[in-house]
Amino acid sequence: xxxxxxxxxxxxxxxxxxxxxxxxxxxxxxxxxxxxxxxxxxxxxxxxxxxxxxxxxxxxxxxxxxxxxxxxxxxxxxxxxxxxxxxxxxxxxxxxxxxxxxxxxxxxxxxxxxxxxxx
Amino acid sequence: xxxxxxxxxxxxxxxxxxxxxxxxxxxxxxxxxxxxxxxxxxxxxxxxxxxxxxxxxxxxxxxxxxxxxxxxxxxxxxxxxxxxxxxxxxxxxxxxxxxxxxxxxxxxxxxxx
Numbered sequence: 001x002x003x004x005x006x007x008x009x010x011x012x013x014x015x016x017x018x019x020x021x022x023x024x025x026x027x028x029x030x031x032x033x034x035x036x037x038x039x040x041x042x043x044x045x046x047x048x049x050x051x052x053x054x055x056x057x058x059x060x061x062x063x064x065x066x067x068x069x070x071x072x073x074x075x076x077x078x079x080x081x082x083x084x085x086x087x088x089x090x091x092x093x094x095x096x097x098x099x100x101x102x103x104x105x106x107x108x109x110x111x112x113x114x115x116x117x118x119x
Numbered sequence: 120x121x122x123x124x125x126x127x128x129x130x131x132x133x134x135x136x137x138x139x140x141x142x143x144x145x146x147x148x149x150x151x152x153x154x155x156x157x158x159x160x161x162x163x164x165x166x167x168x169x170x171x172x173x174x175x176x177x178x179x180x181x182x183x184x185x186x187x188x189x190x191x192x193x194x195x196x197x198x199x200x201x202x203x204x205x206x207x208x209x210x211x212x213x214x215x216x217x218x219x220x221x222x223x224x225x226x227x228x229x230x231x232x
Contacts, residue, residue, distance in 0.1 A: 044212065044223055044224070044225045044226045045161075045169065045212055045214075045223040045226075046223070047220055047221050047222070047223075059219060059220075061220055062220075095168055095169075100171070100174065103157065103174070103216055104157075104216035104219070104221040105159040105171060105174045105214065105216050105221075106159075106161075106169075106171060106214075107171050107180070109168035109169055109170065110168060111167070111168055112168055
């Protein structure tokens, strides 16, 4: 089955760190660029980070630049998001999403994982 | 960044009727060299992740019923759902992928009247 499964996350105090993992299966992971997209409670979708095929190319949204780091391991079919200096407004469900080929639409999403930042 | 604005924020439509959701981009997202509009529509049912319905403004993903139709060009786009079914209750998002960062509309919540 073609799927993405996120893990990690949880609750943390402001200023803390958390990491997320996303395990891919059912497709040739190394041939796809991957992304993280988040959704604050009751809110819309916000693109967070992107990583290219080999992991060399990385892009970040302005709100997380310098605090979050995306990485991947093609031998494990996994993509990761290391989140540092977390703030209350980082509270959201974080989705792993596959980029649809060359263009920046997302054709496969994981079920998401909640990250909660509060004191 | 390109701002995507959807209207209305919510709507209620009777079963079997037509639902129309609009999406407006702050900049032209039609690329003349490819003759394509860089716009996608997603459906997010309660408690589920988004799923891609339409890309290139009007191309349905495999398996998407033909009652879902995307239209528009340039800065103004529409998602039309004909013959509304109970399973279509969801929040719908438009997204531009013309430029980085890609950006989403705020969502339109569709309910049954």
